[in-house]
Amino acid sequence: MHIRQITLVTLMATSSACAQPTGATALTPPMGWNPWNAFHTEVSESKILAVAEKLKQSGLADAGYVYVNMDDGWWLRRRADGGIDVRTSMFPSADLGNGKTSMRPWVDRLHAMGLMAGIYTDIGRNSCSQAWEAKSPNLPVGSQTEREIGTYGYQQQDMRLLLGDWNFDYVKIDACGLADYGSDKRFVGDGSYRAFEPIMIRNHPERGDSKEVEALYARLKRALVEARPLGDYVLSICTWGEAYVNDWGGHYGNLWRTSADIRASWSSMLQNFDSAASRPLYAGPGHWNDPDMLEIGLGDFDASHPVEARAHMSLWAIISAPLILGADLSTAPQSVFDIVGNREVIAINQDPARNQGVTIARDGDTQVIAKTLAQPGRKAVALVNRGKSPRTVSVSLARLNLASATVRDVWTGKESTVDKGVISVDLAPHETALLTVQGKPRRGEVAYLGEMPARVQVLADGSDALPAALRKAWVPVQADAAPSGEVLVLDGRRIENGIGALANSRIAVRLDGAFRRFRATAGAMDTPALGEKPATTTWRVYGDGKLLFERTVAVTTSIDVPVAGVKTLELAALSTTGAAGVVAWGQAELAR
Known part of the structure; x- marks a missing residue:
């Protein structure tokens, strides 16, 4: 069975045997x-x-x-x-x-x-x-x-x-x-x-x-x-x-x-x-x-x-x-x-939330990676200097979706409060600062999908329609970025939080009945490498296999659906022409 052919029903039936072992093995990285x-x-x-x-x-x-x-x-x-x-x-x-x-x-x-x-x-x-x-x-x-x-x-x-x-x-x-x-x-x-x-x-x-x-x-x-x-x-x-x-x-x-x-x-x-x-x-x-x-x-x-x-x-x-x-x-x-x-x-x-860190900023030789940890309001942040010259690397608390915070350097043990809402570190060549940040969530009980990648599983990625060179270089479904690695842009506006994907992709999100609403602004992106964007896209949202939302549009569309009690959410973006294209679930978020 090829992973790009899996349906939601198949996923639910086979996940214990295939997606992860039936025992409690490698639930965190070995x-x-x-x-x-x-x-x-x-x-x-x-x-x-x-x-x-x-x-x-x-x-x-x-x-x-x-x-x-x-x-x-x-x-x-x-x-x-x-x-x-x-x-x-x-x-x-x-x-x-x-x-x-x-x-x-x-x-x-x-x-x-x-x-x-x-x-x-x-x-x-x-x-x-x-x-x-x-x-x-x-x-x-x-x-x-x-x-x-x-x-x-x-x-x-x-x-x-x-x-x-x-x-x-x-x-x-x-x-x-x-x-x-x-x-x-x-x-x-x-x-x-x-x-x-x-x-x-x-x-x-x-x-x-x-x-x-x-x-x-x-x-x-x-x-x-x-x-x-x-x-x-x-x-x-x-x-x-x-x-x-x-x-x-x-x-x-x-x-x-x-x-x-x-x-x-x-x-x-x-x-x-x-x-x-x-x-x-x-x-x-x-x-x-x-x-x-x-x-x-x-x-x-x-x-x-x-x-x-x-x-x-x-x-x-x-x-x-x-x-x-x-x-x-x-x-x-x-x-x-x-x-x-x-x-x-x-x-x-080994954090029990089991999220992989997500790159939230990249500028030349500098990079910022954030990982949402299990404790509420707690994140790990890596500020990276990949190059041969000293660099100052910064990230705002707003980009971490926090309103206020204290910071601990896990290599030195030094603790500090955040000044003026920005974490800033001077880094030597090849140095990475690894921090834990404890703060107050900026939007209370709301979390973006990009902050909880451990809950997401790619069911279909749409990559078969990509030219060979792009399929090798791109990532079909990305957190807070387009498949090409570029920033998400909808209607000419940069989107910091969201899921970038290829047309004809589907992803499942494990909710476990813990959330009340799902919201996003969804749309197709202009992607010169693939030619014109699809004329229209059909957006579908399923909750435990039941259709909660469907709309076919050529422009962006707002999605706001109740998901109380839903265990598994499925998001599908279907090109009406079947052609390759890049889509974005902008500001995709779940509210408790």
Whole structure:
């Protein structure tokens, strides 16, 4: 089932099985550690155990870093019966004698420590290390078929093994097997690996078969549900932002990579951050945008770069990114633990309202991101200097929809009151100030949809009508911005609060009976990249499947409907010509 074809009835029927797990897993972003950035495949049981013990001793486990994940390199071969032998030189505890191996002893050991265990595999026949780490001593061995250790053709069997027999809690599913084993590759031509003509073309999703990629992950998700019916696991989809995964990943995974692999450089970190920061309406309880692991302790974010390290942590925290550490914690200095273990920063990431932060201002190298927290009148705000020169970054309380406030810097602990209704911070190059702001809501019991992205789910995004280049660059449904990232404009007037979307899109809003009215000013936007805006748009509002509002107009229209008792609101903007276009639910708000 493709996410853009889901109806409201289907959503309500399948959300527990697909949109998020049936158990209470990943209701906030997962936290833990992965060895790839520190060791690649040069890893061992002793190295991972040393990090696991450090998580416990340092207090990071108590702070929430509980997933200890394995990455590529753990497998030895696939047997004739379809089972997988473990590389016992890497995991001695896997040797059960008589030629039998199992990761269950390792998983049991982590569980006895109060930690959770993660494992890695690929959606194709072969893994990433086999294509990209040719000199690794830890590649699968044996015949061509014995070295096919990916899940392709073995999804049910592998999921029963990894999450059933071995009892792992977290599984990361990479996708190099779908992209890197074409017949033109040297290692395919020499017979090392069997050809798999790519259905994922890196950087060219329009040339691949994204629907088949999605279908493979959908089938794997069903295999996971069969292996662990209670849903007490985390599924990490790793297609690096390819195959339009950002539009469908949340239907199957608890997290999905929005970008290429992160590197320990400032520019790479920002690129990965941007890939997730623009998609707050696609994230929420049980499904999270994943810009990749934290590089704190490595490269541009090591102990000699504390400003950059704190900025990296701040940005991942405010956009509700999974906090998966990547440095070798067994040798890391205390300054790394001080940054990744900051409880106030972690609390922002793990806030029970589960909202991803929304960019509310961007001017060159400066950026302001606001995240609505669970406590009434409380927000987290990141003021960001992305550039190489000092900058002063400001945001008004009015833009935060607050009337008065006090501010706390969560890195320094400094508290202050807001002077003249404006928060203003002087920032060094690459510095981010992460603040909590406690104030009085400017409009009392009214909240904008852009302030509550965790309540929103995209049902249909209209992106199929976009030209390929725009579909790759735009975000079909945005909070407080148009799909292009530009400001919302209706009737020549800038709109600060609202939802920007494509024509023929539908979004659901979880109300839980907590609101009385829904109000918005809706209209189509002039979008030169798409030509003229649609002649008319049909606007529909449903409450629990019942039509509450419908109007077809060529101009903007005001919407004001009662929603008392409604559990799920659906908003649809339909182009009467079926053409691509940009629409805005301006000032979309809910009143309690």
